[in-house]
Amino acid sequence: MKIIEPSATLIDDINPAKVMAKLEQCGRVSRLSESHGKPEDFIRNIIKRGHESVLEHVSLTFHIICDRAIMAELTRHRLAAFTVESTRYLKYDELTFIKDCVWGSYLAEVEKIYCEAVANGFKPEDARAILPNCLKTELYMTCNLREWRHVLRLRTSQAAHPQMRLIAGQILATFKDKLPVIVEDIT
Numbered sequence: 001m002k003i004i005e006p007s008a009t010l011i012d013d014i015n016p017a018k019v020m021a022k023l024e025q026c027g028r029v030s031r032l033s034e035s036h037g038k039p040e041d042f043i044r045n046i047i048k049r050g051h052e053s054v055l056e057h058v059s060l061t062f063h064i065i066c067d068r069a070i071m072a073e074l075t076r077h078r079l080a081a082f083t084v085e086s087t088r089y090l091k092y093d094e095l096t097f098i099k100d101c102v103w104g105s106y107l108a109e110v111e112k113i114y115c116e117a118v119a120n121g122f123k124p125e126d127a128r129a130i131l132p133n134c135l136k137t138e139l140y141m142t143c144n145l146r147e148w149r150h151v152l153r154l155r156t157s158q159a160a161h162p163q164m165r166l167i168a169g170q171i172l173a174t175f176k177d178k179l180p181v182i183v184e185d186i187t
Contacts, residue, residue: 001111002096003104004136006066006163008170011140016178019058023145027054040181047185055145055182062141062171067098069133070163074141077151081142087135088125091118098163101134145182148175152186 017039024039027046046054064074068087075082095111103110110132117127143151148171154160155168175183 001094001108002136003099003101004065004096005099006064006070006167008062008064008167008174010171010174010178011061011063014060014178019179020181022058023054026057027051030054043181044184047182052146052149055149056147057144059142059144060148062174064139064141064167065098065136066139066163066167067101067134068131068137070098070161070167071137071139072133073155073161073164074139074151077141077143077147079143079147080151082139084139085137087128087131087137091124095131096136097132097134098136100163101132103132103134107132107134145179149183149186152183156186 020039020043024042027042030051043054046052064071066074071084074080075084092114095107095114097107101107110130113130114127117130118124152168152172152175155164156172157165160168172183172186
C-alpha cells in the first residue's frame with residue numbers, strides 16, 4: 001500500500017507571449033480594431049468587461065492525481081475533456097491512496113480483501129466494488145481558458161473540499177506563473 005500527495009501538473013509546453021498574441025488577435029476581430037499596446041492590457045480589459053468568449057480560443061491540459069471522490073467533483077465540469085484511470089480494466093497489485101484519507105487504519109484491510117478477491121478469480125471490474133473513494137486516480141483534464149477561470153473560481157473557494165482547494169491552488173499557481181493576466185482577479 002502506498003500513500004501519496006495529490007497534484008496537478010500542466011502538460012502543455014506553452015509560450016505565454018504567443019498565447020496572449022493569439023487571444024488579442026481573436027478578440028480584436030469583434031471590434032475590427034488594431035493593436036495599440038500590450039496584448040496583456042487588451043486581455044485584461046476584455047476580462048474586466050466580461051467578454052470572456054475570447055478566452056475559449058486557447059485550451060490547456062493538466063495531469064491531475066487525486067482521489068476518486070475529487071475526480072467525481074472535477075468531472076462535473078461539462079465544458080472540459082477528461083481521460084481517467086480505469087478501475088474496471090486495471091488489476092492493482094498494490095493499492096495507492098491519497099494522503100489524509102480518514103480511513104487510514106482500514107486501508108491495509110481493503111487492499112488485502114481486494115487482492116484476495118482477484119487472486120480467487122474475481123475480475124478486477126467486480127473486485128473494485130470494495131475500493132474506497134480515497135483510492136488514488138489519475139486523469140487528464142483539458143479546458144479552454146474561460147472554463148479554467150470558472151473551475152478556479154469554484155474550486156479555490158473556502159467552501160471547496162480541502163484536497164480540491166490544494167489541486168486548484170496548484171493549477172492557479174501555474175496560471176499565475178505562465179499566464180497571470182488570465183487569473184489575476186482570482187485569489
